[in-house]
Amino acid sequence: MKKKYTQKGICISCLFVFLVLSSWEFFSRHGIISSFFFPSPCKILQTIYSFFMDGTLSIHLLATLQRLLFGFLIGCNVGFILGILMGYSSFFRNMIDPFIAAIHPIPKIALLPLIMAILGIGEASKIFSIALASFFPMVINTMSGVMQIPKDYYEIARSYGAGNYHIFLRVILPASMPSTLSGVRLALNMSLVNTIAIEIISAKNGLGTLIWFAWETLHLAELYATLVVISLLGSSFNFLMQRLYSILVPWREMNKSDN
């Protein structure tokens, strides 16, 4: 899903973004659009800067990142292990699939009250809920990745004397890697979505709280500033995932650069 950037394309994008931002700046400054609802880009940048200087940003960003990564790692690992098992053995698939089919359609945020009732309103319930959100894309993608491996590759590996260890390391793991990684990418996105949502609903810190606080005090510049930070966070996740893909799936990357 890597887009191809041409020099001309980049020029057009930059130019247009600049145009939009500068006219926003202009209109907002001259009161053509409301500077209350649409504070000028410079003002937003200023707000981000002051967030950064007074430490607000680092406190909330760290809080968000911490619970996001905890939940993501737990959900991802459990999802990965179950996904491999379910992809490989129809016994596990038949056993676990009904539960996944039943719980997966529920928006995970809807489960938060239940989870809070059971685990309390502390950090545990938040992390569990984020883990749950990243678990599903992970388990589903890993499973389908393993299920799609052509049977021939197992046969070939066995014919060269591969045992279970090598079958896993040399066939199952790499062959399902592209699908697994798109699971990781989705899981990361879901974690971000759910972390922010949870923080808006019930948290004492985090970027979501910042959003809610800005709304309650009607400091819309702060609201915009937080949104920019979240957007940057999401983009850097996507960037990281792309790097991870080219490191872990080099055989696909190389083909792509050819065409």
Added chain:
Amino acid sequence: MCIDIFNNILAETKITNMLITCNKISKSYKAKDKELLCLQDISFQLQSQEFLSIVGPNGCGKTTILKIIDGILCPTSGEIMYNMPEKKTLTSMVFQNHGLFPWLTVLENVAFGLEMQGVNKKERSERAMSFLKQISLDSFARYFPDQLSLGMRQQVAILRALATDPYVLLMDEPFASVDAQIKRILQARLLYIWERYQKSVIYVTHDIEEAIFLSDKILVMSSRPGKILCEISIPLERPRQLSGEHLKTIAEIKFHIWKLIEKEVTRSCEI
């Protein structure tokens, strides 16, 4: 009397020369709760350093025979005897459509069998590299199979099988997907490898001419259920030419085999 003893010795050495003996092998597959007979009473022997070809129409069970010999599949009945000194790898198979792992580099693919034998990383890379050098593919060692041409992939697949140093190479239509000119070159390379490393080869193809050109012995199979129609020895001396006397003999044998299977082929087309 003297001659008798001599003949006995000859007979004995012949027996010990048999690397693989297939005795009445049958195989049926279960397909949708129906037993589908695929191979019926396949018996043949493979001698040491022999080039044996199997020809037959699509779906007659050629791949299945190779897989049974390689030990990937078990025959439903019958037995195979391997008469080779114990070693890690007795037979190695070159799969139809090369069967290289797309996620491993060319070098890792060639070294795959060695890795399974437990050879450490440094040594297996060196050995795989030296194999690649011999056919001047070493500059492609870090490439992935999908970045190679079909002909190159086939050669890499053959090297992967060869690198494990088996007694017998099992080759399943290795050159089916390369064009005629490259096929000639690859065949010559294969014969070179076969002579140089003193391997035995079981070579599956549906190209009768190719089989005659390459082999010492040809097994002609019927369409499903696969049986051996006849076993033909090719008396041509090597190196074989595709010209003059050789070409004439090849054409004659080809005609002979075609006569034998013509009925079979029309029968399988009617089904």
